[in-house]
Amino acid sequence: MKKIISNICLIVTAMFLAVNNSYAENIGDEKEAESFINDFGNKIIKITGNEKYNPDKKVNDLISLIDTAIDADWIAKFVLGRHYRTASAEQKEQFKKLYREFMINTYGPKFRNYKGERFEIKSVANQNKYFAIKSFFYPKKPDPAVSIEFRVKKRSDSNGYLILDIIAEGVSLIETQRSEFGSVIATDGMDKFMQNLQERIKRLKAENSGETGAKASATAKKK
């Protein structure tokens, strides 16, 4: 009997260790994750603060920075929530593509007019399934600093890190989008929602190129 109990104890301990190890392996190294976010934050400050860049370049650089830094495929699954299970394979694939385009075209241009001075990481916490990295963007005074928490994990192919969520002043981007998308899909259905998403992306792309194009032509005229 004692043997059985001790064997069970061993198995449970082994399972516990295995689970812990697998988490540790998956999410990567704390220092590397910190340096990834440090790099990301400082790049945003550098791109937006560079007065030599024209608006087109700023938007393009921001879009490609966000595109390479976020785990858009995983977030796409998360924001669909329970609708992900019921979506067809085709819908899932299409949504992932649309979501990536939606994210980069919505959020890239938003930073264009941002005037940040400094980016600073306050703390890094290992949450087993991801690193929670608390940071502050310091705009030019006298505006108050903005608190942003990044949730980060090592890529599945181990080639760098990816952002899973951005939490601004307590508001999570992916939680908010999940509520919003869930409500729209429940009312309109998946197909209609994806159609709306497609139209939105089209509009955003036109706006992005239109705005910067108009500014560029105005600058050219001045010259």
Added chain:
Amino acid sequence: MVNILGPACKFFVAVLLLVAQPNFAFGQDTTPISNPVSSKENSLEEYEDEEDFEGPDAVAVSDPFEKVNRKIFNFNEVVDKYFVEHVARGYRNYIPEGTRRSIRNFFDNLYLPFVTLNSALQGKSENTMSSFSTFLINSTIGIGGLFDVAGKKGISYQEEDFGQTFAKYNIGQGPYLILPLYGPSNLRDLTGLVTENAVNPLSYNALKIGGRRELLEDNIIFGKTAISGIDQREELLDIVDNIRKDSFDPYVTIRSAYTQRRNFQISN
């Protein structure tokens, strides 16, 4: 203006006074909040097979009055788009930034006794002291709160209100509510707001602090509330613009963001 428009308008103004100091999705808080609740239905694990990342706690919002809330939300949107937003934009464009900052400092300072009281009720001794000393310093050297002298000296505090205090005493958030001319709230936050107005000597003053029910004239209270409301709406101009532009369902976006934001303030 109140007298010219008669009793109907007085009621309207009373509602406005009671619910003013708008606290939209991310605003400076004057209002109370909601409880972080993990919802099984929303849990990532339910549909996530291979991934380890669980995500932040799903935010469950009880919204049994959604139909009515949406109607009030639409009404608020119309009032905002055709009136309040324009006033706030004019305020931003025509009043110099320094003046606007002083006005904000003044209202922040006026609210500080509530921060001190609620910090004490929540047992946050450091915040009680820092908010109290900010109030003393800014009311005197800062000329009635127009200048944030304490802030420049490095004294900082966190906003606390009755809603957060109720949450600390384990009172649930109750149903989500959209208040006319005010915006998002919930039963706990609304109760906090009513409590705040009842004990405020410069508002309804139910406790008769100072010996009288009305320490200020109606017109002054109305003016104070209106300016404070415009100041807070100005602060939210960009955020509301973004939500209107980006969201597929602004009602749900604001509901989720408001609840998360309040949970964050409570857990801080």
